[in-house]
Amino acid sequence: MSxxxxxxxxIGTGNIGSDLCARLIQSKEFEVVAFVxxxxxxxxxxxxxxxxxxxxxTGIDGLLEIIEEFEGFxxxxxxxxxxxxxxxxxxxxxxxxxxxxxxxxxxxxxxLIGQSDKFVINGTECxxxxxxxxxxxxxxxxxxxxxxxxxxxxxxEISSSIASKSAGPATRLNxxxxxxxxxxxxxxxxxxxxVKSILxxxxxxxxxxxxxxxxMEVADFNLSAIKQELKSIVDKVKRYVPGYEVxxxxxxxxxxVISATVKVSGAGHFLPTYAGNLDIINAAAIxxxxxxxxxxxxxxxxxxxx
Amino acid sequence: MIQLYDVTLRDGNHALRHxxxxxxxxxxxxxxxxxxxxxxxxxxxxxxxxxxxxxxKSADSDQDLLLAARNKxxxxxxxxxxxxxxxxxxxxxxxxxxxxxxxxxIATHSTEASTSQKHIEFLRNKGVIVHGVLMMSHMNDIxxxxxxxxxxxxxxxxxxxxxxxxxxxxxxxxxxxxxxIKSTLGIEVGFHAHNNLGVxxxxxxxxxxxxxxxxxxxxxxxxxxxxxxxxENIVSTGIxxxxxxxxxxxxxxxxxxxxxSYPECLPRVTSSSxxxxxxxxxxxxxxxxxxxxxxxxxxxxxxxxxxxxRKLVAGQESMVKEIAQDLMNL
Numbered sequence: 214m215s216x217x218x219x220x221x222x223x224i225g226t227g228n229i230g231s232d233l234c235a236r237l238i239q240s241k242e243f244e245v246v247a248f249v250x251x252x253x254x255x256x257x258x259x260x261x262x263x264x265x266x267x268x269x270x271t272g273i274d275g276l277l278e279i280i281e282e283f284e285g286f287x288x289x290x291x292x293x294x295x296x297x298x299x300x301x302x303x304x305x306x307x308x309x310x311x312x313x314x315x316x317x318x319x320x321x322x323x324x325l326i327g328q329s330d331k332f333v334i335n336g337t338e339c340x341x342x343x344x345x346x347x348x349x350x351x352x353x354x355x356x357x358x359x360x361x362x363x364x365x366x367x368x369x370e371i372s373s374s375i376a377s378k379s380a381g382p383a384t385r386l387n388x389x390x391x392x393x394x395x396x397x398x399x400x401x402x403x404x405x406x407x408v409k410s411i412l413x414x415x416x417x418x419x420x421x422x423x424x425x426x427x428x429m430e431v432a433d434f435n436l437s438a439i440k441q442e443l444k445s446i447v448d449k450v451k452r453y454v455p456g457y458e459v460x461x462x463x464x465x466x467x468x469x470v471i472s473a474t475v476k477v478s479g480a481g482h483f484l485p486t487y488a489g490n491l492d493i494i495n496a497a498a499i500x501x502x503x504x505x506x507x508x509x510x511x512x513x514x515x516x517x518x519x
Numbered sequence: 520m521i522q523l524y525d526v527t528l529r530d531g532n533h534a535l536r537h538x539x540x541x542x543x544x545x546x547x548x549x550x551x552x553x554x555x556x557x558x559x560x561x562x563x564x565x566x567x568x569x570x571x572x573x574x575x576k577s578a579d580s581d582q583d584l585l586l587a588a589r590n591k592x593x594x595x596x597x598x599x600x601x602x603x604x605x606x607x608x609x610x611x612x613x614x615x616x617x618x619x620x621x622x623x624x625i626a627t628h629s630t631e632a633s634t635s636q637k638h639i640e641f642l643r644n645k646g647v648i649v650h651g652v653l654m655m656s657h658m659n660d661i662x663x664x665x666x667x668x669x670x671x672x673x674x675x676x677x678x679x680x681x682x683x684x685x686x687x688x689x690x691x692x693x694x695x696x697x698x699x700i701k702s703t704l705g706i707e708v709g710f711h712a713h714n715n716l717g718v719x720x721x722x723x724x725x726x727x728x729x730x731x732x733x734x735x736x737x738x739x740x741x742x743x744x745x746x747x748x749x750x751e752n753i754v755s756t757g758i759x760x761x762x763x764x765x766x767x768x769x770x771x772x773x774x775x776x777x778x779x780s781y782p783e784c785l786p787r788v789t790s791s792s793x794x795x796x797x798x799x800x801x802x803x804x805x806x807x808x809x810x811x812x813x814x815x816x817x818x819x820x821x822x823x824x825x826x827x828x829r830k831l832v833a834g835q836e837s838m839v840k841e842i843a844q845d846l847m848n849l
Contacts, residue, residue: 372573374835377631385633389607411573412604416630416658417830426837428572460841470572474837 218244219506222276224298225289226250228381229312231257232483233287233495238264242503246283249276257483273298280305287498288313291383292390299341308505309341310498313383314390318343320398322353323500324449329357331401334501336508342501346391347477347490348373348410348425349398350497351457354450355427355473358443359463360403363471365432369399372411372428376420379488388412420487423477424460430470439463439471447475453496455480456489521763522557522733524709525750527777528588529600531741533564533803534784537575541587543780547738548591550776554769556750557733558596558622561588564743564803565834566626567599567615568606573836574803581611585618598622600652603634605834608641616645624680625671626652628832629659632667636674643675650709650733651676655832657687657799661699668700668708678707678733683722684803684833686715686745686796690725697729709733712748714740715796717788719748720756727762738770739777739785744795744802746786750774791819798827807836811843821846 221243223234230248237243238261245265250258253270262268266282269275276286285308288295292315299309299317311318318341325332344350352371360366384391395410415421440463450457456478463473477489484491528547532539544561551559562581563569570577577584581599588597597620601611612623623642625635635651642649651671656664668679681696688696693710700708710726712719712735723734736753740746751770757763778785786792791809795802800823808826812819825842 370572372571372834372837374838382633385631386636388603388634389609389637392604392607393609409571411571411834413832413834414604414628414631414634415830415832415835416628417832421829424835424838424841426573461837461844466572472572472837474841 218242220244220246220283222247222249222283222286223289224249224273224276224286226255226257227289227383228379228484228488229491229495230289232491233289233498234261234265235483236495236499240499247276247279249273273301277301283307285309285502287502292316292387303339303341306339308339310502311341311343312494312498314346314387314394316343316394316397317341320345320401321501322350322398323497323504324446325353325357326504328446329402334504334508336505336512340505342505344494344498344501345398346395347375347423347494348391348395348412350493351423351425351475351477352395352399352427353402354443354446355475356399356402358439358446359427359429359431359434359471361442362438363429363431363434366403366405366429368407368430369403369405370409370411370428371395371399371425372413373423373425374413374415374421375423375490376487377414377416378420379484379490380414420485422487423489424474425477426472426474428470428472432469434471436463436465443473453500454493456486456492520732521727521757523555523750523753524598524733524735525551525556525559525737526711526735526747527737527741527750527773528584529560529562529566530564530743530747531737532562533743534741534746534786535781536806537563537570538578539584541579541583544584544587545591546776547773548588550773552592552595554773555765556595558598559588559592560598560600560624561585562599565602566606567601568611569602574834582614582618585615585620589619596621596648598624600624600626601638602626602834603638608638612638612641616647620647622648622650624650624652625676626654629653629656629664629667632670635671639671639674639676649676650678650680652680652682654682655684655801656681656696657683657685658830658832661696664696665699665703668704672704672706678709680709680711680733680735682711683713684801685799686713686719686792686802687799688722689716689718690721693722693725694729697726697731701730707732709735711735713742713802714745714748714786714788715792715802719746720752723748723753724756724760727757738773741777741781741784742786744786744805745788745792794820794823798823800826800831801833803833804836804839807839811839815843815847817843817846
């Protein structure tokens with residue numbers, strides 16, 4: 214693999230965008246060419262001004278002025294904004310990693326690539342991958358493990374509690390979209406039509422760590438196979454989300470129902486460790502971008518050979 | 520004018536472990552229609568869209584319960600409780616609008632009003648009455664409650680309801696809070712009591728004296744934990760204090776049908792409910808704490824104390840299992 218870094222832009226200077234920026238400027242594989250906000254006094258734009266080539270406070274318009282400088286972008290604005298950004302930037306052949314709940318991108322859970330046929334990285338096209346939600350990313354390993362070793366899933370529920378401090382204004386305003394996107398991801402993994410997602414914000418001090426509980430109603434299941442499967446996926450997730458752990462092992466609280474709970478503590482890049490919800494979605498975003506770039510390189514090498 | 524807001528068919532559903540049926544809703548609403556209650560709230564204990572493994576599955580769906588109530592109510596308004604995070608606009612509020620719900624209460628934890636913005640804004644131009652509800656209001660200080668109430672008001676809520684979801688308050692604390700919101704915002708204020716410390720009716724009376732105009736109560740106190748302020752006692756003390764003008768007999772009929780239909784579910788002030796009240800933990804956790812304590816052979820007190828320490832809010836049922844497990848491993 215060549216040592217050339219992939220040049221990217223980050224749009225959105227809120228909690229998610231800032232944490233992404235903090236991660237990517239340390240990365241050996243990525244270079245943050247532009248960090249894009251809409252206010253010149255945005256504290257994060259100021260904070261990372263010296264770490265990026267272009268610190269842009271004029272939104273997408275400012276980014277268009279340096280359109281040749283980057284290959285793809287991470288969007289941590291809002292669902293509404295992302296639709297506009299993608300409309301414009303796809304014409305310039307920029308790939309996108311979408312961290313908003315816009316639902317326009319291809320849903321991606323990087324730890325399930327190669328595990329589930331629903332998650333395939335396509336290096337042949339200019340792609341938009343959606344990171345869905347923190348509830349989606351944190352529940353996916355549990356949902357997949359139970360799905361793989363159960364028969365006839367009739368009902369699924371995903372409930373997450375997160376620290377109030379880790380829920381920014383966009384999450385609060387878009388709580389319905391959060392719920393719907395999480396549910397759609399679980400439907401995609403399992404083909405089950407009856408899926409419910411719940412989000413609870415807890416303002417406790419010191420802030421709580423994110424918890425996600427999955428409950429699934431199934432006709433039959435193999436508990437030891439589920440536990441084993443979960444362990445192997447969790448080991449993989451831990452490689453890029455070190456604070457991901459199972460706190461209540463899969464068990465059957467009532468007949469034909471399986472439940473398990475994970476806790477996600479953050480790595481503390483930009484935000485404190487209680488922001489595990491942001492941590493997991495950003496870690497997944499970077500991992501997805503990494504896998505996509507790898508797939509693109511493989512494809513272009515293959516093309517050269519032919 | 521005091522608006523009596525009857526939560527028997529919603530908060531009471533906690534006491535019934537969400538087993539409320541359309542039949543009972545129908546029967547109860549017939550009697551409520553004859554009383555002077557302003558609104559009857561119907562649905563799952565945690566509100567619209569909350570039927571779940573996490574907080575309990577409903578026997579009859581919200582929509583069926585609402586339809587049953589709608590058929591019997593004409594003078595009395597039909598009301599719902601909806602918590603963003605459980606209920607969504609598309610899945611829950613729109614169907615409730617089409618059933619003809621008159622009053623929508625959008626509820627958040629006492630520090631999280633900003634999660635109610637879209638829901639309140641969506642409803643405010645739909646020709647319905649919208650209340651903002653601050654649940655677990657003892658978990659925010661007075662100036663914080665005023666700030667949160669202001670947010671809900673700015674989104675379009677015509678009234679803000681303070682819920683003492685843990686049954687933690689004593690009357691002078693209720694007075695301070697109602698006073699502060701009334702005097703700073705000048706909007707309608709409501710109060711919703713729980714009886715863990717045995718002062719639910721006193722708290723409701725104090726709220727009325729302090730200027731609250733919407734008062735929640737439940738027949739026989741049917742509600743989570745030690746139950747709500749008993750509606751028939753809000754009315755009887757209100758009549759004695761010349762704050763309410765109504766006939767008590769109408770409320771006693773509602774009370775009797777609850778007493779006769781659910782003799783085994785009537786809430787009482789038990790040692791457990793006093794513990795949860797003192798600890799300031801949401802009353803709705805009581806059945807789960809009781810069951811886990813029995814299953815694992817630990818004292819309920821230990822679980823309540825740990826829940827209080829970790830400052831659980833409503834809707835964190837899955838944490839109770841983890842806490843009990845941690846206590847076992849100590």
